[in-house]
Amino acid sequence: MVVDGHFRDRISSMITGRVLFDEPMSMHTSMGVGGRVDALIFPGTVDELKELVFFFLKEGISFLPVGNCTNLIVRDGGYRGILVSLEALRWLEIKDEKYADSICIYAQAGVSLSGIVELSIRESLAGMEFCAGIPGSVGGGLKMNAGAWGKELKDVVKSVFIIDSGSGIREIARKDLMFEYRNLNLPEGTIITGADFHLVKGSREEIQEKVSNIIAARREKHPLTYRSAGSVFKNPPDCPAGKMIEDAGLKGFKMGDAEISGKHGNFIVNMGDAKAGNIIALIDTVQEKILNERGIVLETELKIIGEEL
Numbered sequence: 607m608v609v610d611g612h613f614r615d616r617i618s619s620m621i622t623g624r625v626l627f628d629e630p631m632s633m634h635t636s637m638g639v640g641g642r643v644d645a646l647i648f649p650g651t652v653d654e655l656k657e658l659v660f661f662f663l664k665e666g667i668s669f670l671p672v673g674n675c676t677n678l679i680v681r682d683g684g685y686r687g688i689l690v691s692l693e694a695l696r697w698l699e700i701k702d703e704k705y706a707d708s709i710c711i712y713a714q715a716g717v718s719l720s721g722i723v724e725l726s727i728r729e730s731l732a733g734m735e736f737c738a739g740i741p742g743s744v745g746g747g748l749k750m751n752a753g754a755w756g757k758e759l760k761d762v763v764k765s766v767f768i769i770d771s772g773s774g775i776r777e778i779a780r781k782d783l784m785f786e787y788r789n790l791n792l793p794e795g796t797i798i799t800g801a802d803f804h805l806v807k808g809s810r811e812e813i814q815e816k817v818s819n820i821i822a823a824r825r826e827k828h829p830l831t832y833r834s835a836g837s838v839f840k841n842p843p844d845c846p847a848g849k850m851i852e853d854a855g856l857k858g859f860k861m862g863d864a865e866i867s868g869k870h871g872n873f874i875v876n877m878g879d880a881k882a883g884n885i886i887a888l889i890d891t892v893q894e895k896i897l898n899e900r901g902i903v904l905e906t907e908l909k910i911i912g913e914e915l
């Protein structure tokens with residue numbers, strides 16, 4: 607379905623937030639690459655979002671939710687359809703509910719993970735420190751089951767609020783959510799609108815110290831001065847992907863302005879004017895070499911969408 611003038615007017619009239627047509631996604635992805643999307647829209651409220659989803663489904667318009675686009679590559683030919691950014695949904699609160707050993711916080715999908723980490727330091731709430739330095743949003747983080755230092759969002763989430771094809775908003779309890787390594791299994795088209803997390807009362811100094819140590823370790827290990835999408839590949843069970851890539855002699859290998867970081871083998875960095883095609887070509891090269899040399903299929907952690915040029 608082409609998002610033509612008629613649909614453009616309808617979409618613009620349904621939304622109080624920003625609507626960007628023919629938007630280059632290189633302006634929005636953390637990698638700084640990607641072709642044009644038919645429309646990138648920023649619903650201002652959950653009700654708007656709900657109406658839009660029903661409209662897209664009725665009209666057969668393709669759509670995909672996005673958060674901070676820090677784990678996303680859009681191919682150079684762009685994306686035909688609508689990317690729905692949850693960026694404007696930023697409500698974050700400590701809920702009144704009391705549990706024996708935990709405090710519940712609610713965060714809408716557009717809240718940044720670092721925003722929750724900041725709140726948890728301010729309010730002396732332990733449990734989210736592992737998210738320090740992960741640049742994603744709550745929605746994207748949950749969909750990716752983001753994690754670091756042996757913890758994942760699945761360990762702190764209490765329930766997730768979603769919009770799916772048939773329903774309005776539904777709350778799904780943790781026990782009914784199918785989390786996997788870097789994935790939350792949800793039916794296609796499901797949009798996470800927010801989540802409850804349970805954190806525990808802790809010492810502010812200890813939480814702050816943990817966060818500072820994590821940030822320092824990230825600065826030391828990761829190539830943070832260049833644009834990237836974090837780890838490109840999932841770690842296979844027996845050996846970290848970065849180590850395999852290093853052992854294969856691929857650190858520093860370049861295609862155009864995309865480079866396998868010399869600092870961390872599992873990062874591909876944009877040294878200037880890389881194209882999505884350069885990054886995907888590097889990914890293919892790594893996968894082929896590791897398969898040939900070790901018989902291991904490296905799966906990508908980051909998501910690749912859209913069309914080739």
Ligand SMILES: Cc1cc2nc3c(=O)[nH]c(=O)nc-3n(C[C@H](O)[C@H](O)[C@H](O)COP(=O)(O)OP(=O)(O)OC[C@H]3O[C@@H](n4cnc5c(N)ncnc54)[C@H](O)[C@@H]3O)c2cc1C
Pocket residue numbers: 636670671672673674675676677678692715739740741742743744745746747748749750751752753754796797798799828830834835836837909
């Ligand atoms: C420097 C750097 C360091 C990183 N370190 C880590 C790390 O330590 N651990 C880690 O796990 N990740 C890491 N990442 C990757 C990334 O930040 C995480 O995966 C993050 O959780 C993605 O969130 P996002 O909002 O950017 O999602 P996006 O990139 O916008 O989207 C990712 C996926 O989630 C889907 N999605 C987004 N929002 C929603 C929603 N509301 N409902 C349903 N689906 C949605 C998208 O369709 C897409 O498939 C790092 C990235 C960078 C650039």
